[in-house]
Amino acid sequence: xxxxxxxxxxxxxxxxxxxxxxxxxxxxxxxxxxxTQAQNQRALTLKEMRNDMISYRPQSHQPRxxxxxxxxxxxxxxxxxxxxxxxxxxxxxxxxVNFEHPIELxxxxxxxxxxxxxxxxxxxxxxGKKYSxxxxxxxxxxxxxxxxxxxxxxxxxxxQIRFIINDKNEVTGYKQGxxxxxxxxxxxxxxxxxxxxVLWLYKHNQIPxxxxxxxxxxxxxxxxxxxxxxxxxxxxxxxxxxxNGNNNAQLKVNAFSGTQIKE
Amino acid sequence: MLxxxxxxxxxxxxxxxxxxxxxxxxxxWISPYHFEHRGEDGSRNEQQTTSQSMQDIYLPxxxxxxxxxGSQQFLYDQPRNLMLTIKESLRNWQLRSGRxxxxxxxxxxxxxxxxxxxxxxxxxxxxxxxxxxxxxxASLSTDRISRVNHIVLPLNDSHHIYLLSDDHFQVYRIxxxxxxxAAIKKAMKGGHHFSVDHKIVNNRPFVTYPNGxxxxxxxxxxxxxxxxxxxxxxxxxxxxxxxxxxxEGDVTTYSDSPSRHLNYNHKRGTLDYEHYMGQDQHYSYQSxxxxxxxxxxKSTISLDSLRYDAYNSGSKTITYRSYVENFPVFNDDGxxxxxxxxxxxxxERYHFSRYSLQVPLPVDKHWTRLPSSAVVFNELHNSxxxxxxxxxxxxxxWQSNQSDKTVTLTPTYYVHYRGNWVDYQTLTK
Numbered sequence: 001x002x003x004x005x006x007x008x009x010x011x012x013x014x015x016x017x018x019x020x021x022x023x024x025x026x027x028x029x030x031x032x033x034x035x036t037q038a039q040n041q042r043a044l045t046l047k048e049m050r051n052d053m054i055s056y057r058p059q060s061h062q063p064r065x066x067x068x069x070x071x072x073x074x075x076x077x078x079x080x081x082x083x084x085x086x087x088x089x090x091x092x093x094x095x096x097v098n099f100e101h102p103i104e105l106x107x108x109x110x111x112x113x114x115x116x117x118x119x120x121x122x123x124x125x126x127x128g129k130k131y132s133x134x135x136x137x138x139x140x141x142x143x144x145x146x147x148x149x150x151x152x153x154x155x156x157x158x159x160q161i162r163f164i165i166n167d168k169n170e171v172t173g174y175k176q177g178x179x180x181x182x183x184x185x186x187x188x189x190x191x192x193x194x195x196x197x198v199l200w201l202y203k204h205n206q207i208p209x210x211x212x213x214x215x216x217x218x219x220x221x222x223x224x225x226x227x228x229x230x231x232x233x234x235x236x237x238x239x240x241x242x243x244n245g246n247n248n249a250q251l252k253v254n255a256f257s258g259t260q261i262k263e
Numbered sequence: 264m265l266x267x268x269x270x271x272x273x274x275x276x277x278x279x280x281x282x283x284x285x286x287x288x289x290x291x292w293i294s295p296y297h298f299e300h301r302g303e304d305g306s307r308n309e310q311q312t313t314s315q316s317m318q319d320i321y322l323p324x325x326x327x328x329x330x331x332x333g334s335q336q337f338l339y340d341q342p343r344n345l346m347l348t349i350k351e352s353l354r355n356w357q358l359r360s361g362r363x364x365x366x367x368x369x370x371x372x373x374x375x376x377x378x379x380x381x382x383x384x385x386x387x388x389x390x391x392x393x394x395x396x397x398x399x400x401a402s403l404s405t406d407r408i409s410r411v412n413h414i415v416l417p418l419n420d421s422h423h424i425y426l427l428s429d430d431h432f433q434v435y436r437i438x439x440x441x442x443x444x445a446a447i448k449k450a451m452k453g454g455h456h457f458s459v460d461h462k463i464v465n466n467r468p469f470v471t472y473p474n475g476x477x478x479x480x481x482x483x484x485x486x487x488x489x490x491x492x493x494x495x496x497x498x499x500x501x502x503x504x505x506x507x508x509x510x511e512g513d514v515t516t517y518s519d520s521p522s523r524h525l526n527y528n529h530k531r532g533t534l535d536y537e538h539y540m541g542q543d544q545h546y547s548y549q550s551x552x553x554x555x556x557x558x559x560x561k562s563t564i565s566l567d568s569l570r571y572d573a574y575n576s577g578s579k580t581i582t583y584r585s586y587v588e589n590f591p592v593f594n595d596d597g598x599x600x601x602x603x604x605x606x607x608x609x610x611e612r613y614h615f616s617r618y619s620l621q622v623p624l625p626v627d628k629h630w631t632r633l634p635s636s637a638v639v640f641n642e643l644h645n646s647x648x649x650x651x652x653x654x655x656x657x658x659x660x661w662q663s664n665q666s667d668k669t670v671t672l673t674p675t676y677y678v679h680y681r682g683n684w685v686d687y688q689t690l691t692k
Contacts (some may be wrong), residue, residue, distance in 0.1 A: 187344035
């Protein structure tokens with residue numbers, strides 16, 4: 001074996017060694033024990049769900065930002081006189097409005113646009129600009145416009161306009177709840193991720209076998225009230241449908257504690 | 264020349280490769296990442312679902328802004344959450360090696376506590392460097408720096424931060440790469456503040472309140488833990504469902520073996536847990552903080568709103584305390600406080616209560632005015648207590664409203680008097 005060949009062998013060996021060293025320097029820091037452990041745990045639970053015939057496509061493992069908020073009451077009753085062509089009454093804190101002439105819905109695909117026009121009309125709806133249509137909260141018989149809280153929809157009748165759609169595809173009126181001015185009770189904080197909210201529900205037997213986890217929405221909902229103010233918290237709204245029937249459930253998870261809110 | 268190069272190119276390339284591999288090996292050896300993998304603190308929980316992760320429970324509790332003119336302001340209630348924003352930012356910076364630039368000089372030390380145009384983050388009590396590393400995703404070597412009391416973030420220097428240790432007034436300058444301060448500056452907006460001033464009194468740094476303080480009340484809904492659940496979570500690992508209980512007077516004792524018992528005081532709602540581990544448990548100063556947190560997080564004791572508050576190196580006890588905003592919460596019955604001990608004789612002890620602060624509630628904004636610290640010191644002097652005082656801080660008093668499971672938190676000064684934090688008014692009456 002000549003000297004030149006030995007040199008070449010050494011050259012190749014050192015090149016491999018350098019590549020390995022460089023690799024460990026550049027990528028070595030990303031192998032973190034505990035986070036992979038958490039990932040494995042999550043993957044395992046997701047597999048269990050599949051075995052129970054539950055379809056769920058996780059969207060995000062990232063935490064979100066949320067606030068504890070307080071909402072003052074708002075007096076819809078005193079402002080109801082500004083509406084025209086309707087009859088109104090109060091039902092608890094909700095304003096119940098009936099149109100003198102029911103609105104006929106033309107096309108199912110255009111319900112949102114058609115009702116948006118109604119909501120924007122200040123003679124038909126008070127403060128309509130605060131609400132926007134939410135498809136995930138709406139059903140065949142109910143179109144829901146939710147008030148926006150810190151850029152997220154409010155998930156409760158206290159801050160929504162709900163149009164009831166009858167069998168003739170008409171809207172005869174709506175129920176409105178309005179949250180008054182908001183104050184931040186505590187500064188921003190991190191919430192649990194969408195996946196951990198869904199997995200909590202599964203682990204606590206809230207998602208039946210043979211069902212489908214549909215939309216998972218991040219919004220706000222009411223936790224409690226005090227001194228005439230409502231305390232709002234960030235919430236994961238999980239829609240669960242059974243695969244064979246028409247059972248449809250909206251489950252709420254407190255996004256700070258990661259546990260279910262029962263109503 | 265060119266010819267010789269052409270003939271010998273393999274040799275030259277080989278030399279370059281050898282030199283390169285030596286250089287890379289050296290970097291791998293010296294690289295701080297190396298220490299991270301050894302995991303000296305033995306706990307690295309990125310995605311814990313408990314409400315308080317280890318990173319959060321050991322965060323600094325106060326943020327003081329020193330302006331360009333040297334005046335200092337205590338910041339709280341910033342809507343974007345300044346401490347959280349600082350943590351998120353710092354975790355993305357690359358902290359390089361540190362160098363001690365000052366020690367044993369209280370004057371120098373004070374000048375760093377009052378560094379112009381900076382944010383001063385202070386821990387309520389000394390923490391080991393591993394705790395700083397864990398919270399801020401850093402990997403500084405404990406060989407050089409062992410303890411941290413304060414972090415100084417200069418707002419107009421994008422290459423350095425300073426770590427301060429009250430022990431011998433040590434100041435370390437840390438080189439930082441990728442230091443981005445914009446998000447932090449934005450998060451300083453809004454919220455409230457009041458003036459403070461740092462002084463060195465009796466060889467220890469002291470925050471004084473020259474103009475007094477005006478602070479709001481807070482309210483919380485409390486949760487009450489189920490004692491059966493607690494006893495099971497603390498004792499379930501060996502003999503399932505075999506926990507005996509015995510009641511004598513106000514105290515029920517749960518026990519699953521002679522070495523382990525939990526005393527529950529019905530009247531006060533407090534619990535004491537004792538476990539004789541039967542062998543010497545030794546954890547270094549750098550690792551015991553992580554260990555005790557791990558133990559606590561595995562129990563069902565609520566960590567909501569808890570933060571690290573003190574460490575006693577003699578008895579190896581960590582005190583965690585409820586915090587509201589950046590203020591500690593105190594209660595005569597010890598509510599909102601969790602003490603965890605691992606004695607050198609191998610006995611593990613927890614002291615805590617059934618109650619914890621959970622959901623913040625709206626209050627009709629009621630503000631309380633506290634006098635300046637000079638007035639407080641004067642009153643303590645007059646009542647002849649001043650010589651026993653070793654600390655002063657603004658805190659909140661937990662007052663239970665039995666009727667509706669809520670607590671009202673009202674601000675007052677707490678003084679460190681003969682080893683305990685007490686409301687200054689109880690000493691000046």
